Amino acid sequence: MAVVIKPKKFFEVCVEAELTPELALRSVDEVKKFKVYYGNKVVELGELFEVAKQGDEKKLILDGDFSRVKWIGARMVDGEIVVKGSVGANCGAFMRGGKITIEGNADDWLGIEMAGGEIIVKGNAGNLVGCAYYGDAVGMTAGKIVIEGNAGNYVGEKMNGGEIVIKGNAGDFIGTEMRAGVIEIHGSCGFVGGDMRGGEIRIKGSFELLPTFKKTEKGWVGDVNVKGEGVIKTF
Amino acid sequence: MEDVICTFCGSVCDDGEFDTEKKKVKKFCRLGSSKFAEKQRIKAPMIDGKEVSYETAIEKAAEILANAKKPLLYGWASTANEAIRVGVLLAEKLGGVYDQCASVCHAPGTLAVIEEGLPGATLGSIKNRADVVIFWGANPAEAHPRHGLRYSISAKGLLVKDRKQRKVVVVDVRPTKTAKMADMFVQIKPGYDYAIISALRAIISGNAEVVPSEVGGVAKEKLIELAEIMKKAKYGAILYGLGVTQSRGRDRNVENAIKLIQLLNRTTRWVIWPMRGHYNVVGAGEVPAWEVGYQYAIDFSRGYPRFSPAEFSAVEVLKRKDCDAALIVASDPVAHFPKIAVKHLKQIPVIQIDPYPNMTTLLAKVVIPSAVYGIEAEGTAYRMDCIPLRVKKIIETSYWTDEKILEEILKRVEKLKG
């Protein structure tokens, strides 16, 4: 059954709540007892959020402004999360399946090392979409991220599969050290494909090419510095 | 007194002579000398601008911090390791956030180290061995006035004897004072460090043909010339500054430069090192690294350390209004942080520990003056190349040290937190 979660107030500091659709399988009372981090205090979800049941899907409806709530949908494997407002950092981190729809904006580190599933952002996304986390070798490996608005810098760093679609503009340094997968940008962006080994970056608008790509029939191929076979092309 | 150690910039010159009677220091540059000259000090501890005893101010500080949901503990680059260590313990005890000045200066270099490592050397190695030194986005002539004389440009080394035996190159967006001292100056278009480094890598690895005729405002011929200098060096050093870390690309620029160094080491020897700013900004990262595993942007809210500069560096924390109290030690964020970050600082209780009044003092609820390390107090500091030096106490003071103040705060916090 779907669970609807609504913030009771403006949070004085950010909340960390690894909310996944698994919660929809629990009773309202159980959901209220779910532990979340409010600054350095561990509190029950019910202290900060109103909880109600609605419908019968494995689905979370996050109703309101969740821009101060981090790690939503982290490690989720299936089911659905709909965020009616904006969402905080690390949303959909390490997710393996299911779907997250964000009606507002997403903060940094959306879909860190995502390995499956789908994330749709109706608004804008921050920096580091689909990247590898600090010290890790590989970013997003599968799944799809669609951003209807703009995205920030460093999208798809070390990406090794999956797809990122940005309907608006993207920032700078897109697909750095990318190995596989596809990044599609309908607007414009800055540098693309530094030390790219493989994969494809498609751009509709303008972008800046690094001096280490060769022009071929397929598009721009490189990065020659890593003997890469990544492709950058316009569409 | 001889061998006095300067606690101003990251060069940490240790050859000063201090005249105890005249209270004047010899040999240091104007920046260092001004630190040793008498300056305006915070007279006494204050709460809301009213003078109080150390004990009262510390009690109040502990109370604010212990009651906070997520206190930010920031600064640390201009104090000694002993104080930094207590600061880290305090952040851990409080479940707060520890961040240090590097997060607005050289921390992108640390992120690059995470990606590619740090092929470096001590300044003594560079002085003795480097026949080519490249300053990239760094202007030591103004920021580290004696660096060139002691360690790099004209330093007299064992194997590279003098300026004549050393080639100096400056890469920058404008002709700096350092550029005027160089054998070669490469002026680049702002924001094109990454592209230029990529081009140099391509040229050095035999892919010059892909490089277009101009990259980032530099003609290909000039890049080839620079690449040749790099390849022919017996022992080269890239010393980079904020021009690289705080411009477009940030850590990616440094990462790319490290990859260039990796490549060069296949045929000759090259090292790379950041020109760190404050005298102990290195200690502000090394101490938490051994105590809790990370250099900066560390959150303890879950009772164990977590590292995420995109979330836990001071500016990000303040921008997101993700702290409800702040302890600022030996730093002036109000003067240096973006407006949006300062705006939140104005809305939360701020405690400041510093020898000198600055812009942050004006908005701090609790102000606790402290002794100056290297002049009034002894302690350990790490020079920009991580070489440890024990800075000295050369005059008496009634001010408490940062270490003592923080220890007293920690004691009271432990009592309040139980």
Added chain:
Amino acid sequence: MLWIRNGIVVDPKNKINAEKMDIFIKNGKIVEENEVKKEECKVIDASGKLVVAGGVDMHAHIAGSKINTGRTMRPEEMRVVRNIAGKFRATVGRVLLTAPAIGYEYAKMGYTTSFEAAQPPIGALHTHEELDAIPMIDKAALPVFGNWHLVFKCIEEKNMEKLKALVAWAIERSKGFGVKVVNPGGVEAWMYGGNVKSLDDQVPGFNVTPREIITWLIKANEELGLPHSVHLHCNNLGVPGNYQTTIESIKLAKGFSNAKRQVLHVTHVQFNAYAGSSWRDAGSGAAEIAKVVNSMDNVTIDMGQPIFGHATAMTGDAPFQFSLHKLIGARWSNKDTEVETGAGIVPIGYLPNNPVHALQWAIGLELGLLVDSNKVALTTDYPNGGPFTEYPYVMAMLMSKKMREGELSKVNAYVQKATGLASIDVEKTLYEVIHMTRSLPAKILGLENKGHLGIGADADIAIYNLNPLETDTSKEFEKVYKMFKSAEYTIKGGEIIVKGGELVKEVYGRTFWVDATKKADIQAVMPDIREYFNYYSVQLGNYGVEERWIKKPARIEVV
């Protein structure tokens, strides 16, 4: 005062093998029964439990710029949470641990002493700050000498008085413990991209060879009468075929003798025990090395056992680290240090199905099994071979052929062809393994009050829930492993710090350092030092560490 009752004691130094005994502790020392008032003693009932001295790790990288750069470089290592802040510090780390985690994890395993194996002299203060941040254990650091221009100069001049003076001066200044030598001459060669390949290669720019560096330093070390011998990381580390260089280096000890201990300790020999000419045909040189070590009475070694899983290579052997970076393409840090030394760091992992890694794993065990138990100490060269927390795995493997057979079946079959591990029937006894982890490393280091339970020894004691009289270490290897992982009690300096595998009290141990300045005429070398300091980047007056800067210094004076 503490009274450990009815324990089953294994104390190889005092030739006690599984005897039921009581042990009495007063003022941090082990004392005679009549020195304590029994009614005032806290009593630990150790009936049916193994009582041994606290473990002594003679070679690990636990403090200083290397491990700290490793931590900085590898945040993914630090994401493993070991302890949440509370009564004890928050600790994190997978293999690379924070300083508090190092102390806690040693203590939980029943280890009470660990030595930092490589300290660049100019960075000594940093090493000591980190040692000071490690709780629970006693510690010390070994400054490095094998690539120092001043050392080369003394040897070029064939001036032993100067060399002795330099060694004594540098150990005093760095508050170090002994003489570490890392790839002698090779690190200086690396400053221009090279290395040395044999003991008789000339070091570029100097009229000295690795052979001379090692022998001159052994001579200086012995004439000074330092507690520990020269501690050598051989040339050609990590290069197939290097076992011959290792054997040649070991033989340099011939002609020197010391009644108390070896004159040369060769460290993490596994990394220097490869036969073959490339990684494609690499094999084990362990048996040959074992033969030579066993035939000499003045050389000891330690294993440098790899543990499958994550590790981080960090050594003063900078050229080796660069080769490793090129070989595996991993992140690489390097530090050229004035005209003293260098270092490098590269993340690595050991995979059972990788033929090279399996070979390294097997060679480590071969060394542990084939070398006389009185000559080989147990180490993983932390964190080069992996975590020190897996010492119990190595202990159990040495004692059980059955366990080895099981493990062998899981690793790359190349091992069967390239090493003799499968055919080694040796099963070390518990007595031998306790010796290899306690009394032997203490003896190698020259720590008279460590590694045993005799009267006057430091009250550093581990009690394990393992009855040696009723345990078949050959068959019950799983139990042996589990018990050694988690001490029933760890006692440090007479205080109970671990109980039931859990921390109960935080203490800070001492930092040993050796003062041999009275054994040499320091003035003999001062003019040279003063001249060389023109080429340092710090003033001579600001070089070194004062005793009062160290939390709990323990000076050992050589007279």
